[in-house]
Amino acid sequence: MEVVNKYVSLKHHVDGHPSESDFELATTPLQPAPGSGEVIVKNLFLSIDPYQLNRMKRYSSSHTAITAASKIEPGQRIDAYGVGKVVASGRAELEEGDVVAGLLGWEQYTVVRPGTVLMKVDAKDLPISYYASVLGPSGLTAFAGFYDVCKPKKGEKVFVSAASGSVGSLVGQYAKLSGCYVVGCAGSKQKVDLLKRKLGFDDAFNYKEEADLKSALRRYFPEGIDIYFDNVGAAMLEAAVANMNSFGRVAVCGAISEYTNAGKRAAPDLMDVIYKRITLRGFLALDYLHLHEQFSAATSDHLRHGRMISLEDVSVGIESVPTAFVGLFRGDNVGKKLVRVGELEGAEL
């Protein structure tokens, strides 16, 4: 019996804001058995990430910088991080029924090629969705970016943008666990409330209600900002730099407000950068794989003991991937955006 694999692909390159009509759902027969070194995975949770938009552009400097950001062509399958269940394995170390995390795709089943890393997940005491969110690349990004790039000291003042997002929501929690004072910004009252009430941020504000971001930050940080964890770029980065203390550090993690508009660029005042000796540093989680074990152990422990929570926003079904993705740029998601494309239990094929 032939199994059909539904997948989402691009109709054409996307420059500017993406919309649902840029994508199409297609089907292809699933290959019946894995080749040597291949693994056939039934996808369970897919991580839906803003950076994928850069891969969909006709041109982006990111395409050549690293393989993980290579260009996506129309019609192609789209690889994406996720958690799945092995349904057939051509690798000795994996067997049917194993839950694995790694680079899967916007599809129901992924034939994972030889050489592609799949991490076996111990799905006993934490929800398996965590391995696509708080314990996946978003988590490592937050952990490495905050601890290694920002090098926080107890008592320092930390500002996080897109603070209710996949990475920001974790940075804020790590910062609180490190004894920092943390303020986050987000784009709705609901998100702001959540930052303060559920995630333990010391304060939070809705940036859409602030006419002057520079003054807003002066109000929230009367003693200045020591660390800015930047997920948005543009005007917020300028305002943060203007409010930074001497020897302040900016982790340049993402620039979502620039992804949809290449003409919108942050121009932080270099006078501030020089005289306040500010460091701005771009980074990627993939440079911190050596921290993965430490990150994973510490974070799992925080989660088990209720010192951290995983904020997830889950849509259901492969058909919902385009809306889930497009929604990232409208600020629809609250926390990590995931799509559940399959069930752990039940028929494997």
Add this chain to the structure above:
Amino acid sequence: MEVVNKYVSLKHHVDGHPSESDFELATTPLQPAPGSGEVIVKNLFLSIDPYQLNRMKRYSSSHTAITAASKIEPGQRIDAYGVGKVVASGRAELEEGDVVAGLLGWEQYTVVRPGTVLMKVDAKDLPISYYASVLGPSGLTAFAGFYDVCKPKKGEKVFVSAASGSVGSLVGQYAKLSGCYVVGCAGSKQKVDLLKRKLGFDDAFNYKEEADLKSALRRYFPEGIDIYFDNVGAAMLEAAVANMNSFGRVAVCGAISEYTNAGKRAAPDLMDVIYKRITLRGFLALDYLHLHEQFSAATSDHLRHGRMISLEDVSVGIESVPTAFVGLFRGDNVGKKLVRVGELEGAEL
């Protein structure tokens, strides 16, 4: 007999390009004898530096960031680094005739207040002007910025802007001594020739002849830039970031093209910063006083053995200070701009 001290002061705050008419020459009687802890210094060489313009502005974020960049008010004396000769000393460790370097002023004589550091200069085997240029703050800026901020490795590709200036000309020489490939840019054919023929740069170009800085840098760095030592900011910083290699470092030392125009700001592409994991770091020499001894010993040795040269552009007389200063923003100076306001030999008062 009363000794008259000529000094240069501001007529009014300067926002935008400075001109000679913003300054005035005035005189004041020199105090006859130093108080306890004071030293009266006959100024010999004054260091003329672009950053002073930021101090002359009505408003600049630099004013509050550090004391050394405090605001200059109209009519005030203007402190400035220089080398001079002690004519009267209220300090036990200094005596008449000693040559000293430290914070003096745009004046013929400076009464150095108690607590202000004066470094005794051994003026035997190197010209004393060197202590206001290559062995002064410009030198320490180049040394600390290149070695500590840029962390060069042998064979790396280094780009220096304002490369014939006080700091750039030294960064290029340090880079060559470290086995790097170095290209500089400057604003005239004469300067470009000098970089290549006299300072040992591997290549150099006149930025005024390049319609597209991004393409120009692609031509000069077909394998990309590893280190950018930025003295100018604005469009050149954007072009350099666009041409940087992964893990590239930018030492943000100065932004002379932004000093005269607060509206002109660099907006480097954050996509490059993130995906290429670029670090941009502002710094000031005063944070590196702990490196002074190492810097001074190494650099003196390079100079004595002809491995480095000090490029100096000297005007004569306190009256020439305004033109010397204004000329920095027209690119008049070739190398370190100094004004010789007094002679080592001859009458001390």
